[in-house]
Amino acid sequence: MKRYLSFFLVASAVSVLAQGPMPAPATDGLTPQQLAARAKAYQAPEIPIESVPNFIKLPVGMYLGESMGVATNSKGHLFVFNRNGENSRLYEFDQTGAFVHEIGKGSYAFAMAHAVRVDPEDNIWTVDEGTNTVVKWNATDQRPSLIIGRRHDYAEGLIPAGPVPPAQHNSFNRPTDIAWDRAGNIFIADGYNNSRAIKFDKNGRYVTEIGTRGAEPGQMNTPHSIAVDNAGNVYVADRGNNRIQVFDNDLKLKTMYTDVGSPWAVCISPGAHQYLYSSNSYPDSSPANMRPVTGEIYKMELDGKVLGRFGKAGKGLGEFSTTHAMDCRTDNTMFVAEIASWRVQKVILKPATGQGSGGVR
Numbered sequence: 205m206k207r208y209l210s211f212f213l214v215a216s217a218v219s220v221l222a223q224g225p226m227p228a229p230a231t232d233g234l235t236p237q238q239l240a241a242r243a244k245a246y247q248a249p250e251i252p253i254e255s256v257p258n259f260i261k262l263p264v265g266m267y268l269g270e271s272m273g274v275a276t277n278s279k280g281h282l283f284v285f286n287r288n289g290e291n292s293r294l295y296e297f298d299q300t301g302a303f304v305h306e307i308g309k310g311s312y313a314f315a316m317a318h319a320v321r322v323d324p325e326d327n328i329w330t331v332d333e334g335t336n337t338v339v340k341w342n343a344t345d346q347r348p349s350l351i352i353g354r355r356h357d358y359a360e361g362l363i364p365a366g367p368v369p370p371a372q373h374n375s376f377n378r379p380t381d382i383a384w385d386r387a388g389n390i391f392i393a394d395g396y397n398n399s400r401a402i403k404f405d406k407n408g409r410y411v412t413e414i415g416t417r418g419a420e421p422g423q424m425n426t427p428h429s430i431a432v433d434n435a436g437n438v439y440v441a442d443r444g445n446n447r448i449q450v451f452d453n454d455l456k457l458k459t460m461y462t463d464v465g466s467p468w469a470v471c472i473s474p475g476a477h478q479y480l481y482s483s484n485s486y487p488d489s490s491p492a493n494m495r496p497v498t499g500e501i502y503k504m505e506l507d508g509k510v511l512g513r514f515g516k517a518g519k520g521l522g523e524f525s526t527t528h529a530m531d532c533r534t535d536n537t538m539f540v541a542e543i544a545s546w547r548v549q550k551v552i553l554k555p556a557t558g559q560g561s562g563g564v565r
Contacts, residue, residue, distance in 0.1 A: 238493060238496055241494065243502075245463040248513045253552060255521035255551050259548070260303075269286045269287045269293070270288075270528075270544075271284060272320075272528050273321070273529045274539045274540070275533075276531050277326045277343075280299030284297070284548055285320035286317060286546075291310065293306060294314070294328075294330060313348070314332055315334030317330070318395070319331040319429075323340075325343060327343045329341070331380060332379075333380065336375065337352070338390075368397045376398065377397035379393065380393045380395030383438070385453060388406030389404065389406060390404040393427040393429065393441075395428070399416060400427065401413065401451070414451060419445050421457055424444075428467070429467065429469045429529070433480075433506055436452070438451040442467070448464070448470065459508070466498070468484075471531060473532045479511070482502045485524070486524065487526065488526040501514055501515050519544075525544040527540050527541070529541040536554075
């Protein structure tokens with residue numbers, strides 16, 4: 205593994221030299237420590253955006269809590285998984301943002317929401333790090349039709365104390381996200397404690413996995429988000445290691461992207477030409493020294509070329525207060541779920557003016 209890392213670093217250096225010197229990043233009055241923390245791709249062109257104000261409309265007396273997950277289906281309906289009170293709540297909104305209903309109210313699978321995704325057949329999947337379960341909610345009746353993982357017994361507590369037990373094939377320890385390939389295989393990021401990515405077949409049977417805690421290639425430190433492209437390649441947001449790791453469909457490491465900061469959330473757009481989006485999120489602990497150097501979202505080619513960035517840390521429209529999840533099903537329209545602002549923003553990407561089409565690597 206060390207030999208692979210050395211080769212990867214040499215190859216990366218050769219690639220950079222071949223492209224010529226990179227422009228020096230603007231200092232913007234930042235301290236040397238802040239400049240060191242800024243993502244290497246920050247000099248990418250800024251993409252203009254429009255944030256639609258108050259897109260989500262909840263009934264009187266209902267509110268969002270921490271918005272952990274957001275996803276859309278083929279009809280444009282929006283699903284928001286949020287931590288609200290002593291439980292977690294899954295809400296559905298129509299394509300105009302109007303509230304439809306709550307799904308799975310009081311479910312045994314809901315305790316500490318982390319992600320919601322919608323598969324190509326419009327089934328809704330929830331990932332709950334508190335119950336260690338991944339649940340498929342059928343597209344037709346929105347009832348559970350597949351459950352992977354198992355909730356701790358009440359006697360053990362929500363997140364049991366003590367040493368982390370060895371990882372098991374069919375159980376999780378604070379899982380974080382889910383994605384699928386075109387064959388219906390399931391890929392789960394498992395997550396805070398097990399630090400791995402797991403492949404299951406379409407029926408939920410274990411196939412293979414990659415990852416243990418660490419910083420070597422193929423190891424992970426909080427794999428926080430996961431996405432799969434049309435070719436079946438798997439992109440893991442290795443948040444604690446400040447990189448995106450890319451694996452083939454059998455979870456063999458292909459490459460790593462290390463220039464976009466700390467990736468909290470990733471998503472891949474549909475269509476023949478797909479784009480990868482990655483959020484360098486403002487930490488939810490809200491350290492003041494990180495505000496100037498985090499918060500932005502990067503638009504990338506699948507090969508890692510950074511095309512541009514948008515947003516910054518903050519609570520205004522078009523600013524992001526700890527982006528936790530993104531949905532990019534529709535070209536140039538995204539939904540962004542934020543923890544610290546208790547909201548979901550609808551963001552429209554605008555064509556850049558006065559800038560070339562090139563990006564940076």
